[in-house]
Amino acid sequence: MHAFRNWMSKMGYNGRKVALALDAIGIKYKTSRTPRFMEGDLTKTELMAMSAARAGLKPWTDDYDDHLVRVRGVVEMIETSDPAQSPSS
Numbered sequence: 436m437h438a439f440r441n442w443m444s445k446m447g448y449n450g451r452k453v454a455l456a457l458d459a460i461g462i463k464y465k466t467s468r469t470p471r472f473m474e475g476d477l478t479k480t481e482l483m484a485m486s487a488a489r490a491g492l493k494p495w496t497d498d499y500d501d502h503l504v505r506v507r508g509v510v511e512m513i514e515t516s517d518p519a520q521s522p523s524s
Contacts, residue, residue: 437475
C-alpha cells in the first residue's frame with residue numbers, strides 16, 4: 436500500500452475523503468497533484484506533515500513551540516526506554 440493511502444486509512448479517511456486528508460496536512464485539493472499522492476511520490480516535507488497530523492500536532496506558532504519541546508522530550512523518553520517501540524527499529 437502506498438504511504439498516503441496507508442496514512443489516510445490509519446487516520447480514518449476513506450477514498451471519498453481525499454480532500455479532507457490533504458487539508459489535514461496543509462495541501463489544498465484543487466491545487467494538489469492528487470495522483471502523485473495516491474501513487475506514493477511524496478516529499479520529506481509532506482511525510483513530516485503526515486507524521487505531525489497523525490500525532491495530533493497543531494501548526495507551529497511561537498506560543499506552541501514550548502508544547503512541542505515537551506512533546507519531543509516524551510517521544511525521546513519512549514524511544515530510549517524501549518528500543519522495540521522505536522520507529523527506527
